Amino acid sequence: MNLAFLASHGGSAARQLVTACQRGELAATPAALVSNNSRSPALAWAQAAGLQTAHLSSARYPDPDELDAAILAFLVGAGADTLVLSGYMREIGPRVLTHFSGRLLNIHPSLLPRHGGRGMYGDRVHESVLAAGDSESGATVHLVTAGIDEGPVLAQARVPVQPGDTLDSLKARVQAIEGDLMLRAVQGLAAPSALSPT
Template structure:
């Protein structure tokens, strides 16, 4: 049984897709053991509570230094006996110590076709604003392993999504979530669970 901890910062739509996929059997051989947010007000924590998943807020603001926060985050992930860490809209850089300790056991969903519109500064609506400003005809989402870089780890899955003439950053974001993110992330977890 793959023990998964999900890290979130906001509304938790990707978390909900994971919860639903575990519950309906799309993701097999997997138990969601914890949800951690850096934001006490994140609606994702409510989603976790409703699903009966232990949830925790570990915020850099609550610690004297980034290093102490990093240690607290790693300690909680280890305490949950996590096999796989899933970043589902987690807007905090993963500590290098954690990347090394969980090498090839942390995955992230990014709302573009990496290597386009990724790296430092590309998150949330900023990704879709940049894609529309460039005039791309296709965008999408990527699930990848997390390494020391920013959106530079090995790609697991990608899915292209058409960009429409009248798209706004918000409409493009929604379509990429519905058509790509909410399918790719559960598929990647299932693939890892079946191979573990």
């Protein structure tokens, strides 16, 4: 498995997966990272870690189809066969979606299908959970499809919503489980029977 990542900011999932590869916990080779943000900490970190990197954004490719083609060409050139979204804040184009179909993963900070869909990202998700009065939240790793947050669920992990929770306290509890959940989901791609949605 040759892993590539799309990241807009810190790229915490990418960092955890690369570390797992280095420790022998994940039978994969980190190959490349693309960011739409030239000042992304993930981009600088990936360069230092020896991954092939590229800054590809709408500033350089204002036509979405051209941007989609440029991202795909770079990832294919890097030898990537599995693509992980690590806080990537842009929609994925149809060329990338088609090429990596069944091998394109994202993590969402709620128990999908609850609190998913267009406009539901980052702090908005946790605010929605709290506003709904849910007794639990968590994170979901799913395959990326054309529908936002609609792809098949690969793995979920749950956390309680505690009385008096704030946005920050709930977010911290969810973020604490995301790295291990993503690792389990990527490991499961090589052994599908190991995956469990819950």
